[in-house]
């Protein structure tokens with residue numbers, strides 16, 4: 515059996531924490547079997563390495579390894595992605611397509627963020643786990659596949675089951691063996707080691723001397739909460755490596771790069787952020803734009819459903835709350851946007867670096883969608899930057915709790931999840 519150290523080296527896993535070593539050991543032990551494994555741990559702890567170890571040390575190593583991020587695939591297409599579809603099974607299905615479970619026959623599928631799977635997909639998955647059978651979307655003929663499934667989640671599954679979001683029977687099928695990866699803050703010994711490794715990597719990448727922490731800065735590094743775990747540590751190491759001229763990093767400098775994510779360190783706590791976090795006019799303006807964008811997405815969803823089902827009455831009945839929401843919000847949003855534009859135009863204190871507010875704003879106000887589109891095209895990059903800032907801000911405000919942050923931003927958790935991945939937060 516390959517040793518823990520050799521495996522860590524092979525997969526670039528840094529750290530000597532006993533819990534990390536136990537997780538790697540478990541992966542080595544279960545690899546030759548076909549036991550289903552559930553990898554658990556907070557976001558950014560390094561869950562993706564475990565299924566790779568399992569696949570590479572198993573008899574399936576010459577078969578395919580497919581990693582699927584269940585949280586990032588839109589609900590409407592996930593069944594087709596995973597199980598394939600028959601030609602003509604829905605609008606746009608112009609040819610029969612194989613899904614991952616067919617393609618990975620003889621190999622391993624890693625289902626990341628499995629807690630995000632919609633319930634109907636969970637039923638299909640359960641069937642594959644129970645008898646290796648699946649149905650393509652639009653087909654009634656069962657197909658066989660021989661795939662090992664390794665799943666991962668950072669969601670508290672017991673809570674998801676209790677809320678009816680995740681099937682209990684599927685949870686037990688997926689988690690014959692659970693491999694837990696500890697959060698970084700519980701691996702104090704590894705924090706500095708990882709930081710030094712990342713600092714050395716970035717020094718090489720950017721052809722600059724390696725940054726070094728003073729003793730005080732090292733203390734701060736070790737005591738910080740690291741809600742984003744290794745991903746966050748890596749990002750901080752990269753930012754400092756690129757931005758700081760002085761390669762010796764002091765406590766004060768490091769502090770500057772550590773957002774307050776609910777750390778209990780007196781030095782970096784700013785108390786709870788105030789309600790006025792989103793209160794500057796410009797930020798509200800962005801918020802309104804995001805809300806509009808969300809409405810457009812909702813409308814797209816509705817249109818897609820209409821196209822798929824072709825039964826307007828049924829869709830209207832099923833989506834009545836969505837339809838009501840869109841049409842009742844429209845007036846509100848229009849009024850809000852108009853008043854902000856008016857304030858900005860009348861010389862409010864904020865400098866308008868992103869939008870050039872037209873001189874005759876009242877004329878422009880007539881068609882907010884035209885206005886929004888124009889902005890989006892011209893200022894797409896700035897808008898993305900602002901979106902990133904707002905997301906960061908609300909994640910900080912809610913200590914990384916995606917649900918609360920998504921509620922504040924007025925987007926779904928799934929969308930927020932995609933954005934976090936997109937911006938590598």
Ligand SMILES: Nc1ncnc2c1ncn2[C@@H]1O[C@H](COP(=O)(O)OP(=O)(O)OP(=O)(O)O)[C@@H](O)[C@H]1O
Pocket residue numbers: 526527528529555556557558559560561562563626667668744745748
């Ligand atoms: N022990 C480690 N040594 C070196 N790099 C690591 C280690 N663990 C994680 N990383 C790095 O940290 C980043 C995050 O890891 P990974 O994507 O596996 O996290 P995750 O737990 O799957 O997160 P999520 O739940 O958000 O998908 C990656 O860039 C990964 O290479």
